[in-house]
Structures are given as C-alpha cells and as structure tokens.
Amino acid sequence: MPAIPPPANLPVVDYAAAPGGFPADPDPMSTVRLREGLHPTAKVGAYDAPGGKPRAFLTPNLAGVPLTVPIVERRSGWAGVLLPSANRTLAWVPPGNWETVALRDQLVVERKTFRLTWFRDDKPVQTWRATLGTWETPTPLGRTFVLGRSTLVGKVYANTDVFALGAVxxxxDAVPAGLRGAHIGLHTWYNDDTLGKNVTDGCIRITKSGQRKLLEEIIPGTSLVVVDKLPAATPGPLTGG
Structure with missing residues (x-):
C-alpha cells in the first residue's frame, strides 16, 4: 500500500486540538499492553488509513519534548498509532522516517474504584488511590499515553513534575477558561484530602511519593487506559504512596 506524498501545507499535530478526519480507535477500552512506540526521526505524514489520505504531519518533537506514540496495529508495513491531542483516535504512518521504542509498562485507571495501577511486563507493580474528574468534566475513558513531563509553577503540584497525556x-468547553487547550494530566497535589473523589477537571491525581516513583520509571509513549473497573480477578496491592 504505497503512501500518497503528503502536501506540504498539511497541519502539524501539536499540543492544540488534532485535525479531524482520522479513524476511531477500534478497541479503545482494551487493556492489552501496547508493546511498541513509534518515534518519528523526521517529519512524517499521518494518514486516515494504510494507503489512504494524508491529513497531517507528525514531527520528532511535540511541545518541546520528543514524541513517542504507541503502536496499536501494523498492516503492510504501516503502523496505526494513538493520535496525540485527540481522544480514542488513530493515525496511520507509512514505512520510513521512524524508529520503534520498546514499551514495558502500562498504567490502568479505574474510575469506579478510584485507583491507578502500574503494570510492568503485564504484572502489577503498585496501585495508588486516585482523584479523578467531576461528573461535568470526567476523566476520559479509553486508552491514551504518556506524552511527556513538564514542571508547572505552583506549590499545588507539591514541587513535583507532571505527566501530560495524549488525551484532552x-x-x-466544560473546563474553566484558564484550562482550555490543556491536556489531561497525571500528577500529584499539595495534599491527599481528595483521593477517592471526583473533583478535578479531568486530570488524575495520586500521592506525591507515587508520582515521584512513576516519574523515575515511566517513559514517554507508555499507554494509559481509563476504564470503569477491571475484572475482579485482576491483582494489584493498594498502597498509599
């Protein structure tokens, strides 16, 4: 399936809302670990299907950080990847100008039980109590990924870096005006008073020690999936930090 050369005037996928026309993730609630990430080594076209229409470009860096997007499916040399700055949406990338990154980890958030579990090589490592979005601004369901990390000024984040996710x-329009255009984040808070509650504008909060542990271990491209609840047989020790 050869790629149609993309026009030079196509938009570049950045931190703002991704352009339309891309297909839906065929299995957005899957908790199967995504084992490979795609890192562009040059500007590459993002298509709506293998051999389909080019709709945007992916670049090696997004918002100043190296871009790695998890691979959901491969077909005839093309890679279907989770699209940043859009929810539950894929882009197809043709062969060439990208390299793969091994992904060992996965983060799973359960909305009904307010917990985040970190898996490595499909085995649960640790689970934390979480704070999630309100009913008006819920934490989006489905799989996304860790886009990168950044430092936000303010003691409310306990002087600890945050993870920006690919999800928005x-x-x-439901979030406060000052947060419009921002991505969903995974971060800590200056206290643990709201753990187990729905109070955020969609972000996921865990303990300070938990966030610092994930910052030490989790690399960009790691998948994060938000479900209502995992099956009861899924193991995972619940800890506070």
Missing part, C-alpha cells in the same frame, strides 16, 4: 477533555 471530552468536552473542552
């Missing part, structure tokens, strides 16, 4: 609020 499902209803961008």
């Amino acid at each position: 609020p499902d209803d961008p």
